[in-house]
Amino acid sequence: MPRKPGITDDYMITLYKKGTSFKVMKEISGLSDRAIRNILYKHKIEMNREQYSGQPRKYSVNEHFFKTWTHEMAWVLGLFVTDGCVNQTNSISFAQKDERILRMIAKHMDAENNIIPPSSTRNISTLIINSKILKNDLKNLGILSNKSRTVKFPEVPDVYLPSFVRGVIDGDGWVQKTGYVMNVTSASNKFALELLKVFQKWKLRSEIKTETTKNGKEIYRIWVKGKETLPELANIIYNNAGESYVYIKRERMTIHSGPKSNQIDFS
Incomplete structure (x- = not known):
């Protein structure tokens, strides 16, 4: 091979x-x-x-993590939809350049810190969690292996939707350093359209654009635009965030929020 x-x-x-x-x-x-x-x-x-023999060493993990909705679970699920992998074996994995995010995921899931660091030829870290139960629970939420082009937007309770979207943005989102635009990239048309509906429901200035990759496949970019609009988005998704977010993305999203005295303290 x-x-x-x-x-x-x-x-x-x-x-x-x-x-x-x-x-x-x-x-x-x-x-x-x-x-x-x-x-x-x-x-x-x-x-x-x-x-x-194929039996991984036993690492502790809360195998019921994806059974009950919480803000932490919704954020981790958003990250998994974008940056996670359902392996053919009974394991799941998360990949992130920011290793702090992997440590936060492990903390929320009560998982041992089984993080594989970057190598000379790989610039991302990977968190691997062995659990057939977690894998099956993700399946029940509609998340399967080879999900990138077929994943659907899960049925997230409204109260946890901001935390889920924060996870999606932390996974596949890009925020312009000047704080005027943000986009999320997805290979799944169904997921992209539902995410757009969420932004529209929140009355944010948003749109979707389709692009074709070099190998002829379509990808979808869901945009939120405007120096007033990004702080509005931040007001929604960083409530109940704690420390569960990518620092640089929040920083860029809130550049135009006005004097610090008028900002909401999300920590």
Whole structure:
């Protein structure tokens, strides 16, 4: 099996030392069992029988996390819809450049800090959580593997919708540094249209544009525009946020909020 781009020996060793099972390592790397064993042998890494047999080491996690709506659950779900992965094995994973966000996810889910750091060829960190129950609960919420073009907007209770949207923006959102525009990119037409409806429901100046990638596939950008509009969006999504947000995006979104004395304290 060909090794996927960016997968180095050091990265595979890091995965292994983090307790990742061979099944998950195969999926991440594209390598066979034998090829993974050869890497470990070559670097004189002692193998754990449970990992080799496909049984990951046991990491604690709240396996009922996605069963009950909370602001923390809604935010994590928004991040997962955009930056998460349902693996073929009984595991899920989150990928983020900002490792603080992964630590926050692990904290909310009562999960051990099983974060794989970036390597010389990969500039993002990954949080891997092994749980068949979590995977099934995400399925019940309509989130499956290979979801990028088919994912639907989940049925989020109105009270938790701002936290979910904050997670979506933290995952696939971009905020202009001058604070005039924000957009979320999605490969799913259904998801994009429903997100647009949410922004319109909140009476925000918003629109959707379709673009075609170099390989001929369509993507959708949902825009919120205006120096008055972005602070309005911030007033909605950062209520009940605590520390669960990407700092730079909130900072840019609130540039035009006016004097600090007139701003809402969301912390």
